Amino acid sequence: MVLESIQADDTIPLPNNWTATSLTNAPSPRGVHTAVWSGSEMIIWGGYNGNPLDTGGRYNPSTNTWTATSTTNAPSGRLWHTAVWTDNEMIVWGGNAFSPGDVNTGGRYNPSTDTWMPTSIANAPDARENHTAVWTGSEMIVFGGGYGVTLNTGGRYDPGTDTWVATRTTNGPAGRTQHTAVWTETEMIVWGGQLDSVFATNTGGRYVPATDAWTATSTMNADATKSHTAVWTGSEMIVWGGYNINGVLNTGGRYNPAADTWTAVSTSNAPDPRLSHTAVWTGVEMIVWGGDFGFGNFLNTGGRYNPKTDSWMATSLVNVPSERDSHTAVWTGREMIVWGGGAYSDSNTGGRYNPVTDSWIATCTETQPRLGHTAVWTGDEMIVWGGYSSGYDVNTGARYDPSTNSWLETTTTDAPEGRVAHAAVWTGSEMIVWGGFNFMGSGFFNTGGRYNPTTDQWAVTATTNAPSPRAFSAAIWTGSEMIVWGL
Numbered sequence: 001m002v003l004e005s006i007q008a009d010d011t012i013p014l015p016n017n018w019t020a021t022s023l024t025n026a027p028s029p030r031g032v033h034t035a036v037w038s039g040s041e042m043i044i045w046g047g048y049n050g051n052p053l054d055t056g057g058r059y060n061p062s063t064n065t066w067t068a069t070s071t072t073n074a075p076s077g078r079l080w081h082t083a084v085w086t087d088n089e090m091i092v093w094g095g096n097a098f099s100p101g102d103v104n105t106g107g108r109y110n111p112s113t114d115t116w117m118p119t120s121i122a123n124a125p126d127a128r129e130n131h132t133a134v135w136t137g138s139e140m141i142v143f144g145g146g147y148g149v150t151l152n153t154g155g156r157y158d159p160g161t162d163t164w165v166a167t168r169t170t171n172g173p174a175g176r177t178q179h180t181a182v183w184t185e186t187e188m189i190v191w192g193g194q195l196d197s198v199f200a201t202n203t204g205g206r207y208v209p210a211t212d213a214w215t216a217t218s219t220m221n222a223d224a225t226k227s228h229t230a231v232w233t234g235s236e237m238i239v240w241g242g243y244n245i246n247g248v249l250n251t252g253g254r255y256n257p258a259a260d261t262w263t264a265v266s267t268s269n270a271p272d273p274r275l276s277h278t279a280v281w282t283g284v285e286m287i288v289w290g291g292d293f294g295f296g297n298f299l300n301t302g303g304r305y306n307p308k309t310d311s312w313m314a315t316s317l318v319n320v321p322s323e324r325d326s327h328t329a330v331w332t333g334r335e336m337i338v339w340g341g342g343a344y345s346d347s348n349t350g351g352r353y354n355p356v357t358d359s360w361i362a363t364c365t366e367t368q369p370r371l372g373h374t375a376v377w378t379g380d381e382m383i384v385w386g387g388y389s390s391g392y393d394v395n396t397g398a399r400y401d402p403s404t405n406s407w408l409e410t411t412t413t414d415a416p417e418g419r420v421a422h423a424a425v426w427t428g429s430e431m432i433v434w435g436g437f438n439f440m441g442s443g444f445f446n447t448g449g450r451y452n453p454t455t456d457q458w459a460v461t462a463t464t465n466a467p468s469p470r471a472f473s474a475a476i477w478t479g480s481e482m483i484v485w486g487l
Contacts, residue, residue, distance in 0.1 A: 035328030374424035
């Protein structure tokens with residue numbers, strides 16, 4: 001799955017760090033699913049975990065939370081389908097549903113309303129899997145794919161009218177699977193893959209929907225490959241990796257459609273050969289990650305390629321997600337989020353690769369393991385406090401900044417006594433903790449404290465007229481008051 005990203009003008013190095021994605025409410029483990037970026041969320045859908053899936057989830061990296069996608073009116077479960085983002089909807093189409101096999105059905109998912117609407121099947125392309133799809137700004141164009149017999153047909157779907165128009169085959173590429181497609185703002189470029197009689201090809205075509213016309217891409221200096229990745233930089237298509245009759249590759253090429261020419265990508269310091277990996281374009285670099293190099297040899301390595309300098313830099317191995325292939329990757333504008341896929345079993349884990357800081361930073365763990373604590377979100381930091389750690393109730397805490405993937409301890413000066421099962425709210429400027437109990441002999445509390453992260457200071461909450469001591473109570477902030485209730 002290859003997704004384009006926001007363009008940038010300046011060439012700057014992009015250091016990185018990794019942050020694990022939450023498992024809470026995450027979709028079930030799966031591979032060969034799809035992922036799109038909505039502008040604020042990554043939407044996962046479909047795939048396979050022993051059976052085709054019609055489930056999915058929306059991941060918000062700002063809050064590190066998952067929300068399940070509705071299954072009401074969702075397309076039938078499938079794998080090897082495609083998905084595109086239209087600016088307000090995700091459109092999924094095609095794929096293999098096991099029964100009845102390949103399908104030519106699809107659906108449009110609106111995350112704002114958590115609703116599905118089917119795509120029309122009138123004049124839709126033939127059923128297929130392992131095809132490609134791009135979004136032009138007004139239409140989704142699908143091409144190729146197939147099972148057993150490869151297809152050279154395709155279609156343009158207009159969600160505004162819920163209608164399909166077939167793409168012309170005259171001068172078009174031969175039918176293929178395991179190819180790639182990118183959108184250049186005026187053309188769809190399809191390239192590589194496997195033909196019926198050719199293990200891997202170096203042919204391709206450029207399709208202009210405005211004229212419904214194809215132009216072949218040059219084959220000079222282009223190496224044949226399939227199961228590779230492709231990204232669009234704004235002026236070139238960069239393809240990399242995959243495999244051909246000679247084996248698994250760590251080679252690639254840059255195709256300039258204006259000149260119809262190929263330029264080889266450097267192999268100096270390039271990542272190990274691989275297929276079934278992912279690639280994203282950051283605006284200045286292509287980042288490839290994961291995949292396998294055959295025979296169950298899965299990878300969690302990657303590299304960053306700068307086309308202006310024709311150079312590679314390895315991605316960090318510190319705290320990266322586990323080895324996998326058939327996963328997904330999206331670029332958010334500042335992070336690459338990888339999720340799912342699998343190695344020896346399907347995974348519902350992932351990681352966020354953040355090129356914001358100017359150094360490689362390991363995924364941080366909070367300084368003190370704990371349970372029974374509380375956490376509040378301030379708008380830019382998560383503050384955790386209290387809980388039970390290493391046999392003791394603690395009055396320690398820490399503030400987590402996801403933009404730097406770093407923790408800063410909260411002061412213990414004037415902090416409330418250590419406790420668990422207390423309540424906590426955020427007021428807009430302070431965290432208020434209250435109640436709870438202590439395993440070490442203090443019992444239940446009706447005391448608390450107000451923590452100001454700007455000054456890193458605590459102030460005691462009054463006990464006059466406070467509720468009776470308790471734990472496991474609920475608390476909300478009204479905008480001017482904290483209300484606690486129960487237990």
